[in-house]
Amino acid sequence: MSLTNLMKCYINKMIKESEPGYKVMLLDKYTTSLISLIMGMNEIMKEEVYLFEQLGQVNYSENMAYLKCIVFVRPTSTNVAALCQELQKPRYGSYYLNFSNSISKSDVKLLAESDEHEVVQEIHEIYADFLVHTPHLFSLSLPNCLQGQKWDSDALQRCIQGVAAVCFSLHIMPIIRYQNNSELCSSLAENVMKKLIKEGLVCYDSPVQNNSLLLILDRQEDPVTPLLHQWTYEAMVHELLGVHNGRVKIEHERSSSREEVKEFVMIPCQDDFYLKCMYLNYGDIGQTIKELMEEYQQKLSKQQNVESLSDMKKFVENYPEFKKMSGTVSKHVTILGELSRIVSSNKLLEISECEQELVCGTEINFQRIKQLVSSHEIREKDAVKLVMLYALKHQRSHSNDVKTLISILKKKNVSDTSLKTSIPQDVSSIRRRFFKGIKGVDNVYTQHKPLLTEILNSALRGRLKETQFPYCGTGNSGGALESSCPKSILVFMVGGITYEEAYAVHLLNSSSRSVKIYLGGNYIHNSQSFIDSINGSLSDHRKSAFNL
Incomplete structure (x- = not known):
């Protein structure tokens, strides 16, 4: 069973069980993120939901009795109190309450007492209390x-x-x-x-x-796996750009010295190309995006040859798909370009190769690690991670080497917090199986399992x-x-x-x-x-x- 399909079924059922007609969804911050990861705005609007509001952050003076209100929130005390306030002065004609987990009988009683106008039609516990x-x-x-x-x-x-x-x-x-x-x-x-x-x-x-x-x-x-650079498209985007609730932000320097921030949606169920490519490695994704660009350019050249009414009709029919493809190409070319810039400017391939040798190999080139940690071309956090990985494997047998690396970090003015983090206290309890050597590996950047x-x-x-x-x-x-x-x-x-x-x-x-x-x-x-x-x-x- 797919968690994505399961959550989509929950949302659709929640919407369709209300009366037909125009609807509003009243959400909290968590359920807003939950829904945005599963369904796009256009998809929800097809179900007659035309307005989305945050519980507790609305204009209570505005009355919209012609709307049915679908409430979907976590059963927290804060949300229950806000709902009680909403029900005491209802702005909508009817309310369908859906909680993402079990709600206590005492909270249900509070809601019932607040429903003086008898606008609550149904109340459900749907157990959708996690982000998919x-x-x-x-x-x-x-x-x-x-x-x-x-x-x-x-x-x-x-x-x-x-x-x-x-x-x-x-x-x-x-x-x-x-x-x-x-x-x-x-x-x-x-x-x-x-x-x-x-x-x-x-x-x-x-x-x-x-x-x-x-x-x-x-x-x-x-503790090793989260410290290593990853090279699938999905993992690279999160590691180098950061994915938050399915969104990625990229800052671009502008000539006016101000920064332009672009935000992209990176949700597999809402981006067919991303779904297809999220598990490809860094080398393969570049070729795949190149093929996507070539396909787009071919379609673009055909769209430009509009000479007759039939051509115009065909253009109009294909325009939504064409526009969607244009946005997909633009998004992924921009993201891959930014990933490539970060990788090359910070020596991440060289660092990753060293990381893999460190955690998977049997012989460690300490001088190479020392050289990388000392380099001013690599970021502070990458230097700290190398020292952490070295300390995890060699703190007991090469304690002097760890001290040498720490002293290098100090000379680079690495923050005290980062320095403290770079010396794991429970090294003796870390299992040696993280550092098993792997033979016959084709890709030196993905040896670690x-x-x-x-x-x-x-x-x-x-x-x-x-x-x-x-x-x-x-x-x-x-x-x-x-x-x-x-x-x-x-x-x-x-x-x-x-x-x-x-x-x-x-x-x-x-x-x-x-x-x-x-x-x-x-x-x-x-x-x-x-x-x-x-x-x-x-x-x-x-x-x-x-x-x-």
């Missing part, structure tokens, strides 16, 4: 979920709600397993299990899939070790999943996921027709957001442990 990026990828838009090395209490509740919502949406009652050496995973697993048991009888109105696995992992078990690939291959064969991934609860050990592979696997990574891991899941899904794998996390990281999350979770105690 691709058919197998979701996130919760929560950059950091820790306080020190412990759960932030609000973030824990948000992750419980999000993971449970995915299970309810997929109609699965999974066996839950978690990473044994992580208290974070253990706590989340136990709480998700309680929520599934408590609310499952209400949510599952038809038979559920029992032969499924929820696997909860810890980002700290693989995330730990998630190894874990999922074991799960697909039914060979996850119970000592490493114990069952949550007492009744699951030795169950059906131990002797045969599950029909579906839902992975949630505490601490965030990466597009390299999303690509790994895509490859596994492409090679297996019998098992569907879904991947999610509290956030989709690039290297900068991952480093920021580390800095954000460092407690004063941990900061004082750094002796620079």
Whole structure:
């Protein structure tokens, strides 16, 4: 089952279950992002939705009783209070309330008491409490979920709600397993299990899939993957430009010394070319965009030969498709051009090759690393990442070399925060399997394989070790999943996921027709957001442990 199609069905059902006629959608910030990742404005307007408003940010003096209001918000106390205010002075003729997760009976009572004008027609819990990026990828838009090395209490509740919502949406009652050496995973697993048991009888109105696995992992078990440069189109855009709610911003210098900011939509389900090319590597994407440009130029030359009425009619009929193609060409040529500029001006190919040798090779060229870290042609964050990767692998055996690299960073006036981040405190607990040598690799820039690939291959064969991934609860050990592979696997990574891991899941899904794998996390990281999350979770105690 595709998460994208599932979410689109939720949205369409929500709209169509209201009365026919002109409609307005009343959303919060989160559900606005959720819908924008799934459906374009034109697609929603076809369903008679002509106005979108943010809950709590509207003009309450304006009355539009001729409109039906479809409310779609998260069931937070803030949203409930704003809805109560809306219902006390309703601006629309009727209201259809949809909550993205379960709402408490006390909040329903507050809403009922506020509905003095009896404008509320229906209220639903639809369990669409997560952001869908691709058919197998979701996130919760929560950059950091820790306080020190412990759960932030609000973030824990948000992750419980999000993971449970995915299970309810997929109609699965999974066996839950978690990473044994992580208290974070253990706590989340136990709480998700309680929520599934408590609310499952209400949510599952038809038979559920029992032969499924929820696997909860810890980002700290693989801190290497988020630090490496990635070379698929999707990952490069996020790493070098940053993708936020499916949007990419590019700043261009103008002759007036002011900056022009261009924003592009990078959502696979709304861009057929991007959907086709998102997993291509850097070399292949250039050729593919070149072919797109040539196709566009051929169509352009044909459109310019308008000599008769039939030619004009054909031109008008083809114009929407032609205009769409023009926008696609312009967007991707601009984005690839900016990616190429960043790659070449910052020596990213050379840095990436060094990173791959560092994490995958058996022999390390320290002088080469030292030269790159010292170079004024590479960015501060790339120098810091090289030192972090070196420290992860060699802090014990080459501690003097790490100190040398740190001193180079100091001479380059690297910020104290970055310096502290560059020395991982828990190096001794990092598993050596991140640095296995890989033989027979054709592409030196993509040698590294995330730990998630190894874990999922074991799960697909039914060979996850119970000592490493114990069952949550007492009744699951030795169950059906131990002797045969599950029909579906839902992975949630505490601490965030990466597009390299999303690509790994895509490859596994492409090679297996019998098992569907879904991947999610509290956030989709690039290297900068991952480093920021580390800095954000460092407690004063941990900061004082750094002796620079």
